[in-house]
Amino acid sequence: GENVGLHLPTLSVQEGDNSIINCAYSNSASDYFIWYKQESGKGPQFIIDIRSNMDKRQGQRVTVLLNKTVKHLSLQIAATQPGDSAVYFCAEGDGGFKTIFGAGTRLFVKA
Amino acid sequence: DTGVSQNPRHKITKRGQNVTFRCDPISEHNRLYWYRQTLGQGPEFLTYFQNEAQLEKSRLLSDRFSAERPKGSFSTLEIQRTEQGDSAMYLCASSLEWGGSEVLFFGSGTQLSVL
Numbered sequence: 001g002e003n004v005g006l007h008l009p010t011l012s013v014q015e016g017d018n019s020i021i022n023c024a025y026s027n028s029a030s031d032y033f034i035w036y037k038q039e040s041g042k043g044p045q046f047i048i049d050i051r052s053n054m055d056k057r058q059g060q061r062v063t064v065l066l067n068k069t070v071k072h073l074s075l076q077i078a079a080t081q082p083g084d085s086a087v088y089f090c091a092e093g094d095g096g097f098k099t100i101f102g103a104g105t106r107l108f109v110k111a
Numbered sequence: 112d113t114g115v116s117q118n119p120r121h122k123i124t125k126r127g128q129n130v131t132f133r134c135d136p137i138s139e140h141n142r143l144y145w146y147r148q149t150l151g152q153g154p155e156f157l158t159y160f161q162n163e164a165q166l167e168k169s170r171l172l173s174d175r176f177s178a179e180r181p182k183g184s185f186s187t188l189e190i191q192r193t194e195q196g197d198s199a200m201y202l203c204a205s206s207l208e209w210g211g212s213e214v215l216f217f218g219s220g221t222q223l224s225v226l
């Protein structure tokens with residue numbers, strides 16, 4: 001129903017701990033995946049991307065893992081900080097108009 | 112600030128009125144996108160431009176919606192005869208497509224409330 005989207009999956013972590021946010025994607029032919037971070041009152045912000053010929057990619061404090069066998073994507077945030085509190089979206093597609101955003105996960109960081 | 116700029120940030124209107132939103136993309140970006148986002152959902156694609164040409168429109172974009180990018184720079188999104196179901200955040204994004212990859216840079220959006 002229309003209210004399903006209001007109940008975002010939520011992850012609550014202690015400051016300094018590592019966070020893992022998971023995402024299942026739908027199209028086995030997708031070859032490009034992106035994680036976006038959206039803070040309250042702002043538009044989504046690019047975090048990291050990965051192509052289907054890779055299974056892991058690292059950025060600054062973030063790592064994306066791709067498991068094509070089970071169509072699963074995860075975002076790992078090391079040493080989570082209060083500024084990491086936001087809604088995180090995974091997206092699949094070409095990065096442009098064919099990009100499909102998944103349902104978000106809200107990350108709360110407890111001080 | 113050299114990011115994507117959207118105006119207004121908030122718009123409250125009565126059902127049946129027309130509204131227009133503006134987006135100023137990052138200056139060197141050749142692509143400009145409009146998305147709609149409702150509470151708890153990811154952004155949904157509406158339409159995009161490459162320079163001044165509108166290349167793709169979603170089925171979500173009813174005939175009450177029109178978008179323009181007259182000089183390949185800023186863009187406007189107009190909604191005619193607004194309905195309560197049009198209430199949402201309207202996001203603009205721009206990108207510089209290169210080598211088959213592109214990264215979208217989003218503005219902070221225009222929050223529309225139709226009463």
